[in-house]
Structures are given as structure tokens and as C-alpha cells.
Amino acid sequence: MKQPVEYKTTAYPIHAMRDGHADPSPGCRHLPIPESRYDMACYLDLGTPIRVLVADDHSAVRDALVRVIASSSGAMVAGVACDTEGAIGLAEKIQPDVALLEVRMPGGGGDRAAREIRRLSPETAVVALSAYCDRATVLRMLEGGAISYLSKSASAEEIIRAIRRAACGVSTFSPDVVTEVAPGLARQMEATKREPEREQVVIDRITGALSAGQPAVMYQPVVDLETGEAVGFEALARFSVEPEQSPNVWFAEAAAVGLLIDLELASVQAAIGQIDRLPAHAFLSVNVSPQAVNSRRLQRTLAGSSKDRIVVEVSERALVRSPEDLSWSLHWLRRAGVRVCLDDAGTDLRSLQWITRLKPDFIKLDITLTQGIDADETGQAITSLLRRSAVQTGTVVIAKGIETEAELSTLRKLGVPFGQGFYLGAPQPIDAASGEVRHRVSASPSHGELSPRSLDRARSRRIVGYRRESSPWYPRAMTGMDSG
Numbered sequence: 001m002k003q004p005v006e007y008k009t010t011a012y013p014i015h016a017m018r019d020g021h022a023d024p025s026p027g028c029r030h031l032p033i034p035e036s037r038y039d040m041a042c043y044l045d046l047g048t049p050i051r052v053l054v055a056d057d058h059s060a061v062r063d064a065l066v067r068v069i070a071s072s073s074g075a076m077v078a079g080v081a082c083d084t085e086g087a088i089g090l091a092e093k094i095q096p097d098v099a100l101l102e103v104r105m106p107g108g109g110g111d112r113a114a115r116e117i118r119r120l121s122p123e124t125a126v127v128a129l130s131a132y133c134d135r136a137t138v139l140r141m142l143e144g145g146a147i148s149y150l151s152k153s154a155s156a157e158e159i160i161r162a163i164r165r166a167a168c169g170v171s172t173f174s175p176d177v178v179t180e181v182a183p184g185l186a187r188q189m190e191a192t193k194r195e196p197e198r199e200q201v202v203i204d205r206i207t208g209a210l211s212a213g214q215p216a217v218m219y220q221p222v223v224d225l226e227t228g229e230a231v232g233f234e235a236l237a238r239f240s241v242e243p244e245q246s247p248n249v250w251f252a253e254a255a256a257v258g259l260l261i262d263l264e265l266a267s268v269q270a271a272i273g274q275i276d277r278l279p280a281h282a283f284l285s286v287n288v289s290p291q292a293v294n295s296r297r298l299q300r301t302l303a304g305s306s307k308d309r310i311v312v313e314v315s316e317r318a319l320v321r322s323p324e325d326l327s328w329s330l331h332w333l334r335r336a337g338v339r340v341c342l343d344d345a346g347t348d349l350r351s352l353q354w355i356t357r358l359k360p361d362f363i364k365l366d367i368t369l370t371q372g373i374d375a376d377e378t379g380q381a382i383t384s385l386l387r388r389s390a391v392q393t394g395t396v397v398i399a400k401g402i403e404t405e406a407e408l409s410t411l412r413k414l415g416v417p418f419g420q421g422f423y424l425g426a427p428q429p430i431d432a433a434s435g436e437v438r439h440r441v442s443a444s445p446s447h448g449e450l451s452p453r454s455l456d457r458a459r460s461r462r463i464v465g466y467r468r469e470s471s472p473w474y475p476r477a478m479t480g481m482d483s484g
Helices: 059-070 084-094 109-120 135-144 156-167 175-192 197-211 247-256 260-272 296-302 323-335 351-358 377-393 405-413 452-461
Strands: 011-013 050-055 075-081 098-102 125-130 146-151 216-224 230-238 283-287 310-315 339-345 362-365 396-399
Touching: 050 059, 050 084, 050 156, 059 075, 059 156, 075 084, 075 156, 084 098, 084 109, 098 109, 098 156, 109 125, 109 135, 125 135, 125 156, 135 146, 146 156, 146 175, 197 247, 197 260, 216 260, 216 283, 230 247, 230 260, 247 260, 260 283, 260 296, 283 339, 296 323, 323 339, 323 351, 339 351, 351 377, 362 377, 377 396
Parallel strands: 050 075, 050 098, 098 125, 125 146, 230 283, 283 310, 310 339, 339 362, 362 396
Antiparallel strands: 011 075, 216 230
């Protein structure tokens, strides 16, 4: 395997795509994955390789670590940085499973890098690697959030073992490190676990809700705007425990104390656990953050589910600095059959760029575009532009937040194929959602399995593709809806 070349930038991501031919970004080096080693990593299971960020200011050490990790089984280099700022910025972008940090890098040192990485990428386990094993240095790294500390005298096998253990949340310390810091290690580690009182209250609230089986899930139909058929459902989290506050507040509080992924995955688990009770032709979309998409825990949560019926929604507003940041995780999701939806599209001038680069299976128009669109010429123009761009990338457009007949009529004239909103159907418990869907689309056939007329219409207009071996209705590409 070729080794990374040096760039003028301080950090660059390494997206190890299977064919090694993905479009490189400036300062980006792509490494091919050996076919035999990562065959099983194409599926959402525990075979997914551990993604490691390597940060060291000595190029010889960096290259040696890259070689060690690249030659191991079950781990891969996700990115390389040569200073503290580069390590922090790259970790925020790629959300690695493990960050292997040199302690005395320029730009603030490994302890600063560890603190910031743990703040910006809570799922990342930090492993310190240094020739300095004095008590003060080790304890600074532990205070910063490092889970393990290795001496640079550690062998390749010891480094790989520490990476694997860190990915599972298990600490590793070199013998000389333990000897040096043993007297104060336990006391210092205990001190780093203490949370401020106010933060602990929020943590207790979130963990209490999770223990009580929260959140519950409601299902809102996604409707074919021409036939009135429910082609899918969005899972929406709801909380029935104190305090009374909106789901957005619950998730914002969870993010503030590092429990966002826990809360999101609990919602995903509750939703997919009921998927068999939804109509067999319908897909199920679940909302997650970019951090959750990059988390191996999401992959484990989806393992064993009907992945060809699942759509993962990521809000455009929550995208990290560059759309390439999610490419690696989306690659594995799609290889397993999971579909991707870019939510809240149209809120940023870069929407077209994200649609083009991420190539989502669906985009959902932001509710600010939908509301009052019948009287908003600017909103109509933006919607038309997004729809034409979606046609070129094989993406299906969904308008959300439809609340009036006028909005519905305008969206249909603009050629938007799917929609959701209270005018078409409110979020409901699974029993109600899996039954008849309330809708206001004129000339709609009965609900349940798609009618022959609906299937013929879809085929003739080439709006969707079909998987005869799985579900009879699944939007694949919109290739014939551009009416100009």
C-alpha cells in the first residue's frame, strides 16, 4: 500500500474507498482497500474497520504509524495530521473511532488536541503516544480525555492492540507509564470524571428518560402528491416524561452533555423495531446527526434490520464544514442497502453543491420553502431549481410542512413528486399510521398496497425504479419529471 505524501496543508483526510478513485479534495490522499481484507466491511456489522486519525509532528514517526495501521487487520488510517490545529480540525470533519496523538505536538500539545477532539467528536477514543512518560505529562493527557497512554517504545503489536481496546472503551498503558504515574493515576482519573452540578442534572434527566424507554416514536406519512398513496413514513421522536419540552430541546440538551448519539440511537432503535408493522411497500426514514452517521454504533443499531426499507435523514443545517466529511460513512451505509436523505434542503447557498456531491437518494425541501409557496415567487424559483438539480443526480424530492390546499397545488405544478405535512397526515402511533392514511390529494385511490394504476403511472413516467426481489415500491431515481 502506498504511503501518504507530504502536503503543504497541516492535515488531510484519507478516504480509503474500495476503488481508490473517489474525487480527491485539495490535500486529500485516497488509499485503496484490499478486496480480500474488507469484503465483510461492506455490511453494517462489527466487521467495519476501526478508523484511526494519526497526529504526529515527526514525518518519520507518522509514516511508520501509517504503515503499522495499514498492515493490520480490522483498522485503517482515516486521516493524518502534523500539528494540534490540524488534528482538531480533521477530527471534527471525519469523526474517527480512535485518535492516536503525539503528546508534544506544536500548536498547543496533545492535551489540547485531546480536549478539543473529545468535545467536537465525543465518540472518538484518544490514545496518547509519546517518548515522555513523566507523571505530569501523562496526567495532563488523561485530564484532556485520553483513554490510553503508550510509550514510543511500544511495539507495533502493542499499538494495534491499544487501538482495538480503545475502540471498545478499554484503557491501555505501557508498563513504564504505569510505574511512573501509579501513585496518583487513580485519583486523577476519578477527578476527570466529575461533572459540574448543572451538567449532571441534565445527564441524569437524559439517562432517566432513556431508562424509562424514551423516546416514543410517531410516524408521519410521506405521500405521492399525484395519487395520494403513502409511499413511506418518517419516524419522529416524542417524550412523555418530565419536564415537558419539545423534542428539539431534549436533543439539544443531549448534545450539550455528550449524549446526543445515545438519544438518537434510542429513537432509531424504537422506530426500526416497528418497521414490520408498516405497509410492506413503504420505506421508513429516521433522523440522525452527522456524528451519529459517523458512529459505528449506528451501524450496529441498523444491523439485522430491513436495511433496504430504511432511509437515513441528515439535516443540511447540521452538515460539517464540507460534504466530503460524510462520504466514508455514507459509502458503507449505501453498500448495505440503506438510503440517504438530505433534510432541510434550500436553507444554504451551498445546497446545490451538497446535492451534487453527496448525491442523496432523497432531498426534503425546508419547511420555510413550503410554507406559503403558493404566494412566494422566490420560493417557487428555488424549489424549481432544486428539483431540476435533483433530476440530474437521480434524487427524489420531498416537500415537507404542507398545510394548505394552495401549497399542495403549487408543489404539484412545480413537479414535486412526494410530500408530507399535517394537511396530508399528522404524525400518529404505529397502529394508526399503518392503517388508512388521511390525505387531501384529489382523485386518490384507496390506501394500502399500491394500485395497478399507480404502478403503471410510475413506470410510464420513470419516476421510480423497482426491486422485484424486495419491496415493490422504492424511489430510486427521478429521470423524467423535468418539465422546465
